[in-house]
Amino acid sequence: MKTWREIAALLAFPKEALEELEIAANPNSEDLEALLNGDFQKQVTKLVNPHCWEAARESLKEVLQPDKSGLKMLLVMLTACGYTYEAYREKGIEDSIFVETMNCFPRFVNEHKVSYGNYGFDRDFWTERQLSMQLFRLGELEYEMCRQGEEKTISVHIPSDADISRDKVEVSFKLAQEFFETYYPEYAQAEYTCYSWLLSPALTELLPAHSRILEFQSFFEIEREDTNSNAVLEWVFKRKGNTLQELPEDTSLQKKMKAYLLSSGKVGEAFGRLHK
Template identity: 45%
Template sequence: MDILTLCNKIKLQPQIKTRVFEFAHNFDFNTVDKQLKFFLIYEKMNDARLELQAILGEDEDNIKILTCMLKASADAYEIYKTKGISDKIYFDTMKCYTRFINETYKMTGRLYFDRYWWTARQAGCHLFRIDELEYEMKHIDDKIVIGIHIPSDADFSPCAVDKSLMKAKEFFTEYYPDLANAEYRCHSWLLDNQLKGMLNENSNIINFQNRFEIFDEGEIGTDFIEWLYNTESTDYSVLPENTALQRNMKIHLLSGGVIYNAYGRLKYF
C-alpha cells in the first residue's frame, strides 16, 4: 500500500491530499523510520509521536505529521494482509483521518489535522474499526483489555451495537486468540449516570450505558461538548438546543453541573 492509494481509498479531502503529496514527494521517510516503526509497540507509540513532532519541526496545519501517520498506516497494510484481516476492516479503520478532518472543519471552518495525538493507534495496528465501533487493544497494568470507542458517524442503535460487538468477539478470537476472553471496557462521558435523568430510558445512549458495569465514576471532562454540540466553545449560554439531550445538558451545565468520563466494564454480549 502506498500513500496515494490509501488517500484515494479513504477519500481524503482533495485540498489536504494535495498538500500531503507535496510533502511526501520531497521528504525522506528514512529519517523517521524508527519513530514510525515504534508506533507498532503500544508502550512506545506516544513517545515515538513526540519524537516525530520534534524531528518535523514547524508544521502548518499538521500536514507533515499527517503524512507520516498515513505512511505508517499504509505500511501497516502488510500486517493486515499477513494476518488475513479484511480490506474492509483496514479501510474502515483508516477512514478515521478523513472523519477527523471533517469533524474539525465543521467546528472551525478550517481544513486541518488536529488528531495527530491519537492516530498512532490506527497506524500501529492497536485499534480497529469493526462495523460501527472501534476497538483498541489497551495495555493497562499487566494485562490487555479491549477498549471500545464510538466514532462520530456510528449507527448507535442497539441492533448495530450488538452486531459490532459480536463481530469484534469473532475478530479477536480469530486474529488475536490470546484476547479471545479479554475484558471489554469503555471510558466515556456516555457512561455518566447523570444522563439517565436527561434522556428517555429507551434512548440509544441509555441502552449502551446499561451494557456496562460502572466501576469508576471517572474524572470531570469537557470533551463531550465537541461531540454533543459540535463546538469547542465553553460558553454554555450559547450552546444549541436542537435535541432533548442538548437542552437538558445545557440546563445541567448552566446550573453548575459537571459531566464525568466514567469507566465501565462490558457485562455481556
C-alpha cells in the first residue's frame, strides 16, 4: 500500500506545504505518539467507509489535539488515501482520476494559505467523500453519489480551480456519464443536481450575459434559492467573518458584488437540476 509520502508525491502540493507536513509527521513528536497505536490505525481505515467516517473523524480529531493548523489531520487523511488508492485499483478506475480527485487536498491547503496567510487544512469534514469513493473529479467538475431512501442523485460540485466555460463543462458531463455507466451503473440514470452560489439568480444583476458563470447556470433548471447563505464570503472573497466594508476588491466580480452587498443586496445560493 502506498504511504502518505508516496500519495503526496502524486499530488500538486507546494514544496513549503510538504515541508510542514514532514514536521507534523516527525516520529519523535510527542503529539503524534498515537499514530503508532493500533486502535488509531483502525480509525484511519474507517475514514474510507461512508457508513462510519464521521464518527472516525471526530475520534481522530480528539486524539490529534492540539492540531491548530489541521496538518496532522491532513497527514492522517493522506494515509487513508493509501487504502482508497487500492480500492481504485480493485475497481479498475484509472490513476489519473485518482490524482485529479485527490488533488482536492493541495487545493484546500493553498486556499487556506490565501485566506489565512499560512498553510493549513480545515476541510476534513468534506474530504471524507473523496476518501470513501463517493465523490470523483471528472474533468473540471466533481460528482458525488447521493442516496436518500431509494432515490439516487448525483450532486455536481465546482472546484475553485475549475474552468466552467461551456465546452469544458460539456466535456465534464460527458466524462461523468461514461464514468458512472462503467463503474457505477446503478447511478447511470441518476439525476444531476447542484447547490451553489454560482446558481444564485442575483448574479444576473452583476454579470454580463456572456459570462462563464451565467453560461454555467444555463445548464440547470433553478428550483429554489437560499438568500441567507453567506457562501460567497468564502468562495468569492476568500474570507470568513469579515465585515462587508473589509472585503477585498481585487477582481471585477469582487468589486461589483461588494457594492451589491453593501447596498443590502443578497447573493446566497441556489439549487438546480440539470436540464435533460
